[in-house]
Amino acid sequence: MDATEHLEASLAAAIALANSFGAEWSQGRRQLAGDGGVVEAALRLTTNRVVVVDDSALTEFAEGGKRLYRALNLLADGSVDESAQELNELLQATRAAPQLLRQMGSPWHLHFSAPGVSEATGWLAEFTTAAAMLLGSSDQQLLRACTAERCDNLFLDATRNHTQRFCSTACQNRTKVAAFRARGA
Numbered sequence: 001m002d003a004t005e006h007l008e009a010s011l012a013a014a015i016a017l018a019n020s021f022g023a024e025w026s027q028g029r030r031q032l033a034g035d036g037g038v039v040e041a042a043l044r045l046t047t048n049r050v051v052v053v054d055d056s057a058l059t060e061f062a063e064g065g066k067r068l069y070r071a072l073n074l075l076a077d078g079s080v081d082e083s084a085q086e087l088n089e090l091l092q093a094t095r096a097a098p099q100l101l102r103q104m105g106s107p108w109h110l111h112f113s114a115p116g117v118s119e120a121t122g123w124l125a126e127f128t129t130a131a132a133m134l135l136g137s138s139d140q141q142l143l144r145a146c147t148a149e150r151c152d153n154l155f156l157d158a159t160r161n162h163t164q165r166f167c168s169t170a171c172q173n174r175t176k177v178a179a180f181r182a183r184g185a
Helices: 003-022 036-047 055-076 080-094 119-135 168-185
Strands: 096-101 109-113 143-145 154-156
Touching: 003 036, 003 055, 003 119, 003 154, 036 055, 055 080, 055 119, 055 143, 055 154, 096 119, 109 119, 154 168
Parallel strands: none
Antiparallel strands: 096 109, 143 154
8 A cells, every 4th residue: 555545544433433433423323432343443444454453442532523524624625724633633632643663573654643542542643644534635625525415535536527515326316316306296
């Protein structure tokens, strides 16, 4: 995985974690309280391996996910300065400190957390750094909020012409069916 792919994976994981704990509605359903499974699914997006999350870390992931959602939602709404302020506060709270590390038999790789922080704080530092890098790039306008009714999910528009409006085909289909029914009524 090259550096750009890792950043994209970290950003995808950040958005997934943020949606899991920050969005009130997701794809037409009221969002349930997140559990270790949603955290593990988000982490799997960046590691490509199964990561087991200790229940004691869930509260920290939940709080961090809510803060990330707030910051990313502000960015998607075009409130860049407010988003930057939220992200800066989260970067400070997680003590994000990029450094190169190598584990036995592995190549050097970049970690974003300071020594001595919890595993959850380390992951949140990485995700916040990825979100901050998005804010500082020309791609920040690709972060969007789903336009479907009863969906508060955020997503990165990956379409070629940058016109994606929905976080998923489920939201797109629900919207099209509702419009069809409204025309027939």
